[in-house]
Amino acid sequence: MNDNPPSYDLATGNNTKPQQDVKKPQEPPKQPPVMQAPSYAIAGPSYTTHPPNGPPPTVYHYTNPVTGDHIASLLPPDHPEMICLQSGKHVRETSFGVLGILAAVFWFPLGVGLCLLDRRVKCRRCGQVITDGLCG
Numbered sequence: 001m002n003d004n005p006p007s008y009d010l011a012t013g014n015n016t017k018p019q020q021d022v023k024k025p026q027e028p029p030k031q032p033p034v035m036q037a038p039s040y041a042i043a044g045p046s047y048t049t050h051p052p053n054g055p056p057p058t059v060y061h062y063t064n065p066v067t068g069d070h071i072a073s074l075l076p077p078d079h080p081e082m083i084c085l086q087s088g089k090h091v092r093e094t095s096f097g098v099l100g101i102l103a104a105v106f107w108f109p110l111g112v113g114l115c116l117l118d119r120r121v122k123c124r125r126c127g128q129v130i131t132d133g134l135c136g
Contacts, residue, residue, distance in 0.1 A: 062086060080126040090123035090130060097133050 062071045065088040075082050084090050100118025103111035121131040 064088075081128070084123060084126045084128070090128065091125045092121055092130065093124040094119055094121050096120075100133070 057074055058076075059072050059074060060076060060082070062073060062082065062085055063069070064071060064085060071085070073082065077083075077086070096115055097118040097120065100111075100115035103118070104115035105111065107114070118133040119131070120129065120133045122129045
């Protein structure tokens with residue numbers, strides 16, 4: 001006598017052949033879409049790039065006469081900042097703040113000192129602020 005029980009398929013009435021395990025190719029995991037930069041200008045540092053086929057930008061080499069440092073810049077020698085750098089001097093322009101002038105008028109002896117503390121000195125040629133007042 002046969003002591004083995006009937007197969008599961010035979011006992012349930014499912015006489016079809018068992019399905020073979022067919023492995024489906026796995027799909028790559030879905031990634032979020034890549035955001036592209038907009039075509040309009042974005043606020044940030046300003047710089048220019050040269051086209052890959054064009055000539056590279058001209059780099060000018062300067063020596064600071066005050067400190068003796070070597071400076072490489074894209075600014076040409078006739079640019080106001082480079083004129084001030086090459087000469088080692090700025091064309092100073094002094095302006096006094098409203099608070100300093102009012103202090104000098106109303107508190108005459110001490111107000112003049114406050115007026116001198118509230119002055120702003122900047123270069124007339126290149127626009128660099130040399131000394132900024134206390135209230136500026």
